Amino acid sequence: MHINMLEAAVGAVASLAVPLAAVGLAHLPPRAPLLPMAETVGIAATVIDYPLPGEFLVEGRPATAPSAKVEIPAFRIMKRQVGLADYDLCVAEGACRPADARPSPRDVPVIGVSWLDAQAFAKWYSRGTGARWRLPTALEAAVAAGERFGGETFTAQADDPANPAVRWLRRYREEAAAKRPPDPEPKPFGHYGPNSMGIEDFGGNVWEWTSTCYERVTLAGDRKTAVSSTENCGVHVLEGRHRAYMSNFVRDGKSGGCAVGTPPENLGFRLVRDDADFPSVAWLDARLRGLFRQPSSQF
């Protein structure tokens, strides 16, 4: 039950259609007061052993995601997820589309937002604050989540090369066992508490969009070296209690292509602030992509 190519294709088309909202920015009247800057937490440069996002095949059969030691330069990330009140300022200015979920308590993270919505907000927020804000890469999200990093909960490994159903059945059982009652009600900031780095609410009922594209990689027999890979940026990685992959336009976790039993209750995001002394996102993306040196098909 993974992302299918039809959905991915639809995602790609949608990604062409929707950013028109962002284009509208140019017509906004100039705004005098700068928006207040969201509180951030600085994360020191580090190296993590990281289970790579995407789907992996060895000899045509699903394989466990390989882990790689990756070096992450220092970065600053929002202490809290982007809030509904802030998001609605963007909506009021016509730079963001209203979120799908509009709970009456306002002191909650914005939910019911797609990757495209998150992009539009980042652009608007950058303009309003005079800083450069962007979605974290999946790697940065993993580092910031610290001990709350979920990553891949279930192994994709084919159990019996001659019988694909063994894996399907095992996975189905694992998913059923991991199923918990859904709790989609948005919670006030701080409900799930800070992690060891002081970052609030990671791993709660809001899964967070990242800037990392979905990728399918064929590995060599060593289960490490990439033989080929196909990148699909119509689908992005979300991190939360477990990793999820969703088409860019999806706003409801239940409708997206989540691989595990209980789909994400809610989709939201937090942003990374690029300061002059921190490396650019392009540099980071290059680092991540360097893990499989292979020309990739771009959407």
Added chain:
Amino acid sequence: MFTRRQALLGAAAATVLAGALPKLASAAPVTEAEIAALPREKVVLVKPPFVHAHEQVATSGPKVVEFTMPIEEKKVVIDDEGTEFQAMTFNGSMPGPMMVVHEGDYVELTLINPYTNTMPHNIDFHAATGALGGGALTLINPGEQVKLRFKATRTGTFVYHCAPEGAMIPWHVVSGMSGTIMVLPRDGLKNEKGEALRYDKIFYIGENDFYVPRDEEGNYKTYESHGESYADTVQVMRGLIPTHVVFNGAKGSLTGDNAMKSKVGETVLIVHSQANRDTRPHLIGGHGDYVWEEGKFANPPAKDLETWFIRGGSAGAALYTFLQPGIYAYVNHNLIEAVELGATAHFMVEGEWRDDLMKQVAAPGPITTN
């Protein structure tokens, strides 16, 4: 005037009619004393999707089969958003439990409406003859019980449902009050050639269409009692668009830990019942080897169906032997109803994979350009 053609048609129709008329129905009435002399069997009903133990081929003559069903009005959760619903149930389950008898048996049902309920209820058996299917003889108030006996004269899978009166009828049915009785031929199921068909397992799926009112913000409303929910619910019902289309009373009730289990080589009989609204079951990755769409075993089964049609107010039966292991989704193939409204169940099937039936010849990878 009587044309030759009409005469022929008339004769043909008469022949068909005579052939179709069950022997037992056309036979002389059996006396009360004769019925009293028949052996009796008490059956304990089980919760769907399971069905009480029964013989596929009757090993003895007709008997009186006794069933007891209490009616239970209760609040249940019908989806994964925690939507609460004021349900009315036969025996506490949606659908009501399946009863199995053989043609020529007498069904003797004790229907109980406990004091704790708030409404009168009854039961209309589509398998029964006369008195609105028994509805006219079984209307009971809270604190009452009634005993009905009817002769199972026609074979097949048949809906039963509550049918109190007027506007109460559809409301009670879409609140959960329906179930199925299966009347087997005494010599069991047969294919179109009259050869015996058997099943290793039987699964019973009741499809419910629910009509849950929403508040101004679009959230489902919950009510403290059935009475309070009535007026709003009827408004939604009259729009004819259900908010939920689910199997066995709740979205996801036949998935995960409750998925139906089978094995390669095993033959399952899937009985699908819908008391109110048309539906179209489909087993994704499988078929219906033999399907009684209308559910009536006097008609030969259709073969190799991809999807079968169950008319609202009827139950059908599909026989299938699993050939390949894996997870099968059993859906209402209006896929909007399956995925968005909830009409999806799962089969977990163990066994050996057959590459000759299906194989991924080349795994997904970059598009080759040569």
